[in-house]
Amino acid sequence: xxxxxxxxxxxxxxxxxxxxxxxxxxxxxxxxxxxxxxxxxxxxxxxxxxxxxxxxxxxxxxxxxxxxxxxxxxxxxxxxxxxxxxxxxxxxxxxxxxxxxxxxxxxxxxxxxxxxxxxxxxxxxxxxxxxxxxxxxxxxxxxxxxxxxxxxxxxxxxxxxxxxxxxxxxxxxxxxxxxxxxxxxxxxxxxxxxxxxxxxxxxxxxxxxxxxxxxxxxxxxxxxxxxxxxxxxxxxxxxxxxxxxxxxxxxx
Ligand code: IPE
Ligand code: IPE
Ligand code: MG
Numbered sequence: 001x002x003x004x005x006x007x008x009x010x011x012x013x014x015x016x017x018x019x020x021x022x023x024x025x026x027x028x029x030x031x032x033x034x035x036x037x038x039x040x041x042x043x044x045x046x047x048x049x050x051x052x053x054x055x056x057x058x059x060x061x062x063x064x065x066x067x068x069x070x071x072x073x074x075x076x077x078x079x080x081x082x083x084x085x086x087x088x089x090x091x092x093x094x095x096x097x098x099x100x101x102x103x104x105x106x107x108x109x110x111x112x113x114x115x116x117x118x119x120x121x122x123x124x125x126x127x128x129x130x131x132x133x134x135x136x137x138x139x140x141x142x143x144x145x146x147x148x149x150x151x152x153x154x155x156x157x158x159x160x161x162x163x164x165x166x167x168x169x170x171x172x173x174x175x176x177x178x179x180x181x182x183x184x185x186x187x188x189x190x191x192x193x194x195x196x197x198x199x200x201x202x203x204x205x206x207x208x209x210x211x212x213x214x215x216x217x218x219x220x221x222x223x224x225x226x227x228x229x230x231x232x233x234x235x236x237x238x239x240x241x242x243x244x245x246x247x248x249x250x251x252x
Contacts, residue, residue, distance in 0.1 A: 010231075011061060011062055012062050012235045012238060012239075014062055014238075019062070019063055019238065020195035020218075021064070021195055022065070022067070022068070022191065022193065022194045022195050023064050023067055023194065023196045023198065023237075024068040024198070024209065024210055024213075024214070025055070025067070025070065025197075025198045025199075026198070026199040026206075026207060027051075027070060027200075027226045028199060028203055028207075029048075029200055029224075029225030029227070030044035030048040030225070030226055030227055032044070032201065032225055033047060033048075033225040033226070033227040041083055041086075042083065044225075045086060045090055048226045048227050049093075051229050052071070053094075054231070055229065055231065055234055057108065058231045058234060059142075060109075060110065060142035062238070065142060066142070066143045066192060066194075067142065067144045068115070068144075068145040068194060068210065069145070070147045070150065071091070071146050071148050072087060072147070072149055073149075073151055073207065073208055074120075074151030074154055075207075088122060091125055091128075091148065092124070092125060092128065095125070095128035095129065095131075098132050105136070108139075108141065109141025110141065110142050110144050111139040111140060111141075111142070111143045111144065112132050112133055112144050112146065113133060113143065113146070113187075114129045114133065114147075114148050115145050115147050115148070115150055115155075115188065116148045116151075121148070121149055129148075145187070145188065145191075147210075150209075152208045152209055152211030153211060155187055155212070156182070156212055158186075159184075159185030159186050160182070160185070162185040163182070183212065186212060186213070188210070193213040193214070193215070193216065193217065194213055194214055194217045195217060195241065196217065196218050196219075196220060197209070197210070197217045197218070197219050198220050198222075198237045199219065199220075199221050199222075200221075200224045200226050200229050201222075201223070201224070201226060202221075202222075216248055218241050218246065220236075220237040220241065222237070
C-alpha cells in the first residue's frame with residue numbers, strides 16, 4: 001500500500017487503551033469467501049494474503065509489538081494438492097516481495113520469524129524464509145511470526161524432546177523441569193505469550209494454534225471471513241480486549 005493512502009487511513013486512538021502486546025490471528029475463511037463468489041479457493045487465499053499484509057502493517061502502526069499470524073497448519077497438508085501448491089506459491093510471492101521492497105521494509109522495521117516445522121516445506125521456500133529472517137534480524141519496531149507448517153502439539157513435543165535429551169545426558173533432573181523450560185523450547189521462546197487471539201470466519205476453536213502460549217489469552221471471534229477483515233475489525237478486537245478483566249486465577 002502506498003504511503004499517502006496509509007497516512008489517510010483512520011487509525012485507532014490508543015491513548016487510553018490497554019493495548020495487547022502480542023496478538024495472534026487465525027486467518028480463517030478464505031475458502032468460504034471464494035465459494036461465496038463462485039471463484040476458485042486459491043483466489044480466497046490470495047485475498048487473504050493481501051489482508052494479512054494490510055492488517056500486519058496496521059497493527060504495527062497502532063503500536064502492537066508482537067504479532068503471530070496462523071498461515072498454514074500441520075493439518076492443512078490434508079487438503080487437495082492443487083490447493084496446497086497454490087498456498088505455497090503465495091508464500092513464495094510474499095517472500096520474494098521482500099527483495100523488491102527493501103526500502104519499504106526498512107521503514108516498517110518488521111522482524112520476521114517463521115514458526116513451524118521447516119523440514120516439511122519445499123527447499124526454495126526454506127531458503128527464502130532463512131533469507132527473510134536474516135535480513136530482518138536487526139529490526140525491532142514490530143516482531144511478526146508467521147506460523148507455517150505449524151502445529152501447537154508438535155511444538156510442545158519438540159520442546160519436550162529437547163528437555164528429554166538434557167535429562168538423558170545428565171544435564172538436568174526430571175524434578176527440575178519447569179514451565180519456563182517448556183516455554184524456552186518453543187518456537188516463540190523469549191516472546192511474551194499472546195494477550196489476544198483473533199479468530200474470524202465464525203469458528204470457535206483453536207485448531208492447534210499456540211496451545212501452550214494461549215493458557216491465559218483473551219479470545220475475540222467474528223463472523224467476518226478473513227479476506228473481508230478490515231482495520232475496523234482489528235480495532236473492534238483491540239477495544240474489546242482493552243475492556244476485559246484478566247484475572248489469571250486471582251480475584252477481580
Ligand atoms: C484459511 O482459510 C487458510 C488456511 C487454512 C490455509 P480456509 O481455507 O480454511 O477457509 P475456509 O475455512 O475453508 O473457509
Ligand atoms: C486454521 O484453519 C489454520 C489456519 C488458519 C492456517 P483451518 O481451516 O485449518 O481450521 P479447521 O480445520 O476449521 O479447524
Ligand atoms: Mg478454515
